[in-house]
Amino acid sequence: MYYISSSLERIEHVMRDLYVAEDLGVSLDNEGSREYAKVSYPIRYGNYARIMDTDYIYQFNLSGEIKFIQGHTSAWPGNEWLKRTAANDWVYYSTEGYSSVHSLTGEYYLPCFSYSKNSISAINPFETATVKKALNSLENLFVKIGRLCEDSAPREIRPFFRLVSRNDKEKLRSRSDELHEITGAPLTVLPPDTRHVDYDVIPIIIADGCLYNCGFCIVKTKQDFLVRSRDNITRQIEHLKNFYGQDLVNYNSIFLGQHDALQAGADIIEFASVTAYEMFQFKNSIMKGANLFFFGSIDSLLSSSEILYESLNKSPFFTYINIGLESADQESLDILKKPVTADLVKDAFRRIADINRRFERIEATANFVIGSMLPENHRSSIIDLAGNSSNRYSPKGTVYLSPLDNGEAVREIRKNIYRIKNHSRFPVYLYLMQRL
Ligand code: SF4
Structure with a gap:
């Protein structure tokens, strides 16, 4: 049986072609902007799939790899988000309160890296409980998707769930080596x-x-x-x-x-x-x-x-x-x-x-x-x-x-x-x- 929990009811308003599996809302064919733009709100480019649970929106590229995580509860810092690169680094996009980021960088978001040696942020977001919790949430998501993809998920989303399952944290970790081996x-x-x-x-x-x-x-x-x-x-x-x-x-x-x-x-x-x-x-x-x-x-x-x-x-x-x-x-x-x-x-x-x-x-x-x-x-x-x-x-x-x-x-x-x-x-x- 699939059900829509109360906190997921509003997903229907923001997600196209919504499928529901337990407490996950899933939409497969999302179209983001086709042109790169400098805007003061979260923008996504190209085509992607999206899974939403009670705390986070997860966005996946067309290979079924996680690319963005954004919280949507009051505990999450506003319009900020996490982006995963092709070499499996997570980058935190901070607004810094929109105070001076644009005049400093030409962008509305300050990218914060977990490895940076020339950061201008006094706080490392990767050391905050909020960001750690968001990244750790992936573990549960992969386990849940792995379980759902074989039986109780709607038939339409099972191939996507299988693709995501194949790209679990271990697999994603190896992507960095794979990319650098090629180059x-x-x-x-x-x-x-x-x-x-x-x-x-x-x-x-x-x-x-x-x-x-x-x-x-x-x-x-x-x-x-x-x-x-x-x-x-x-x-x-x-x-x-x-x-x-x-x-x-x-x-x-x-x-x-x-x-x-x-x-x-x-x-x-x-x-x-x-x-x-x-x-x-x-x-x-x-x-x-x-x-x-x-x-x-x-x-x-x-x-x-x-x-x-x-x-x-x-x-x-x-x-x-x-x-x-x-x-x-x-x-x-x-x-x-x-x-x-x-x-x-x-x-x-x-x-x-x-x-x-x-x-x-x-x-x-x-x-x-x-x-x-x-x-x-x-x-x-x-x-x-x-x-x-x-x-x-x-x-x-x-x-x-x-x-x-x-x-x-x-x-x-x-x-x-x-x-x-x-x-x-x-x-x-x-x-x-x-x-x-
Ligand atoms: S990459 Fe090479 S040329 Fe460029 S700053 Fe570093 S050492 Fe100098």
């Missing part, structure tokens, strides 16, 4: 621009290592720079197609890793992006458009060919290239042990502005660090570039600031961001490093 390395950091697609990118590594191996950097792989072969890239794309499986139709964006894909050159960037576009069938994606993200360095940017930008500008992708500059002050570069000169940093900043001006389907962005160990000249060097190098405001060429201090210095970090933002002719936002 041949863990993805230690995503470009800040991937926020525009809620970090839903398919990673393909086209080159390992980086040119500088800077002393301050906590995400470097310590390898020498080496471009992957076309065979290796094609193999990754084939395996990624299987890895994302049924849910692939919900994706329209790729990240070409690792830390300096720009240095791999025009041919290999074009080969990887075109092959991925075709093999992932982005043309048929539920999500509109297509996006390409990668990192570049000062040297790779300054030596990059015009042909690359012309070809990217004509491709089906909107391309975001993020360049690590860190500082335009020589003393700070020396402290950071970044082996480049301040003059080259300034040249790179000018080149970024030039690309943004000339190619409408490309945005090149810049990263700088902020931290208490750097001298006053560091901040003024960024203000000088972002505020005085152009006489008009530009919506492209975002300047990202990545804190080297952690949560204990939250107030100072925020003050520093606003000081730079107030002078800048370019958008200025915080960069919190998310891995995949």
Whole structure:
């Protein structure tokens, strides 16, 4: 017998095609937004399935893997939620009371990571009882679904319940290893621009290592720079197609890793992006458009060919290239042990502005660090570039600031961001490093 408990009665108003199994309300074919948007309420993208019980709404991707958890009782903090990444990390989306998150990050939610070294939140949500309880609730949900899928669940939802049962916590844990085996390395950091697609990118590594191996950097792989072969890239794309499986139709964006894909050159960037576009069938994606993200360095940017930008500008992708500059002050570069000169940093900043001006389907962005160990000249060097190098405001060429201090210095970090933002002719936002 199925019944609708009193607290589930209202589900009927919010869920389409509702099925009920014990105290679970289930709807299979939910359609979220087809375009990425910046909104101050929980938004879901693409197609997904949903299970609701007395405390939580659980959302599943088309492969039957849990992707979101959101509480719906008064104990849950408002419009906040938990999102699980393709590499099985949970990320907590905090509104921080909607006070300053948007002006700091360009988004209405602050992503909080369980592993973060450059958090600006004084509280780690993963240490709160509310978030722990929500994550622990999955155990019971999987047990219940496993029991229901064989007998008492409505016939229409049994295949979905079986799919979810196959993706229990153990299976999900192994997904991270599986993904990194395919790419041949863990993805230690995503470009800040991937926020525009809620970090839903398919990673393909086209080159390992980086040119500088800077002393301050906590995400470097310590390898020498080496471009992957076309065979290796094609193999990754084939395996990624299987890895994302049924849910692939919900994706329209790729990240070409690792830390300096720009240095791999025009041919290999074009080969990887075109092959991925075709093999992932982005043309048929539920999500509109297509996006390409990668990192570049000062040297790779300054030596990059015009042909690359012309070809990217004509491709089906909107391309975001993020360049690590860190500082335009020589003393700070020396402290950071970044082996480049301040003059080259300034040249790179000018080149970024030039690309943004000339190619409408490309945005090149810049990263700088902020931290208490750097001298006053560091901040003024960024203000000088972002505020005085152009006489008009530009919506492209975002300047990202990545804190080297952690949560204990939250107030100072925020003050520093606003000081730079107030002078800048370019958008200025915080960069919190998310891995995949
Ligand atoms: S900041 Fe960039 S170039 Fe420097 S070590 Fe890290 S990844 Fe490599």
